[in-house]
Amino acid sequence: MLAVLGCGMRNLFPCIISLCLIILFLGCAKKQPKIYEKKVDFLCSECKIKEGEGGDKAEKSYIEELPEKSQDLQNYRKNPVIFEYEALKDSLNVRTYEEMFDKAFIFYSQGNIEIAARIFDVLANNSPNEEYREISLFNLAMSLERLGKDDEAEKIYSELLKSSNYDIRSDSLLRLSRIKISRGEKFEVDINSFLDEKRKMFAYALSFFQKTENIINSLIKREIDFANLENHYKIQDQDLSSVKAEVKKIQNEIKSINQRKISDEAKTIVSISEANLSFIFAILEKNYPIDAIRRKVKYILEAQKKYMDVVRNGEPWWITAAVFKLGETYRYLFEDLAISPPPHELKDEEEIEVYRQELLKELEKALKYASQIYEKNINFAERVKLKTFWVKRSSEELEKVKSYIEKIKEITGSSQIQ
Known part of the structure; x- marks a missing residue:
């Protein structure tokens, strides 16, 4: 049984852990936001706050x-x-x-x-x-x-x-x-209501983000019932043809807008939308056979890299959004694999139970990363005195992740990760 576990999850999940971007996140969270422009501008860049500096004393x-x-x-x-x-x-x-x-x-x-x-x-x-x-x-x-x-x-x-x-x-x-x-x-925003190209492109970028967020929320919005995991197994695969067609359309639209001159904040929104697309590709991949899991890992790592690009270069408001999304990839990884059916090779109920407990112990690491990321987002927002919807969601998801961790410890009887 452990041989099955070894050739499956144990070779892949450590790959995710070793390549995860949490260290980059911890370093880049110190990046300072841009100076607020002293005029009414649609970008409305948030202010720059340097530690130890406060302008005119x-x-x-x-x-x-x-x-x-x-x-x-x-x-x-x-x-x-x-x-x-x-x-x-x-x-x-x-x-x-x-x-x-x-x-x-x-x-x-x-x-x-x-x-x-x-x-x-x-x-x-x-x-x-x-x-x-x-x-x-x-x-x-x-x-x-x-x-x-x-x-x-x-x-x-x-x-x-x-x-x-x-x-x-x-x-x-x-x-x-x-x-x-x-x-x-x-x-819905009437993009044609904008007379200038700058605002029009910004509106297009917002529409990409909205569309990708809607797709993600439709695919992964769920709660795990640990007592009845078999009920999750029985959920029928939904028809994803319309989703794939929508993703292809968004890809083409983003490709078109990237060839035009757009503002820095619009570029940030396009970047986080592209990260969302990589995340969607990961969600669309199944967890079996082994090649599908490899593709899922590849897309998740791509998404995390793009979210980190936003953290490095984006406005504070969008940084909190990107960091939240980064945490969401780890939470999704846990939820997706936790409710996956056991490998077909496992027939004995005892083997399946051992597999399930070992899997949950491994997946607890993903929850630990998610927890750290949500906490970093909250701390960053406090440091720059910025309260956004994404910070609020980070607080909510942090509580959810903590409840998952406690449930795993209850099921596996483990007090800590080895």
Whole structure:
């Protein structure tokens, strides 16, 4: 029986472990995000925060001097709070609306997002004209995104879709699309509504990510019932012809867009979409015979390498997405192999049980890697003061992975991995 195990899983799974990219991840998690551009731009690059640096040291003293907040951020539509506006001007040592606006950007770039959000909120309530109001609201929404308040940011972006300013309207649509797509919501964007090529290509890139995410979620969304693994064995293979046709179409579309000039963030989105395609190819491979497993391993390693490319070069928001996806490949590997039927060569129930326990012990290593990756994602987000949907999902999946590990220990009676 162990001979069967040796020629099958023991030769392949260590290959995955030895070639895994967790060490690269641990090193690249220290990479700093790009400087936030001090203008309203659809890329809206997140700020760069270097450890030990905080910009103008004099700015730190302003935070302690700010008066208590007199209104909730959700009340930005209400009448201007003149007293708070004047109080902020005094605390920030500024004389004009424009100077206060500049201070908000400084706080944002230093990672003081809550302070920046509060100032943008007050600026929106006291703007001298509609254009300034909309710009302040847009930047308030960006700040709320970074604080993990996507629902509040979504409301503001939705309101700004009515703006007569093309830049504000278009950028709000792209930011709103990113929020909804990351949640897995169906959200169609009329790409022809964008008049410039830059935003149009960005919208195309988002559509690739949405399509690949939808395919992945449709293929691997499941929970494992360890007490009834045989029920998983009996699940009939679904018809994958339509999935393969969709994947081929996306591949051709990505190939076409890669030949055009696109923004850095759009390139990042295309890269993570290409990683998703490699992940999909791995999912589509069966776990038997041995050649199929080799192809599955090959595609998983390809996907992990591409996710790591995003970690090295992407925006912080997309870094958290790529790291989450990296962890997902290990979690998938566990779930997929754990519910696979035992090798055909094994007929005796006792042999099958021994095989199952040995397999779970090996697969626990994949869960350990997934756990480490999710924890790194959470820590990275805390370090750059960024709360995204992907960080939230990392926390949720971390708990799920921990429950799997405990269940494996319960089944195998093991207290640690040898």
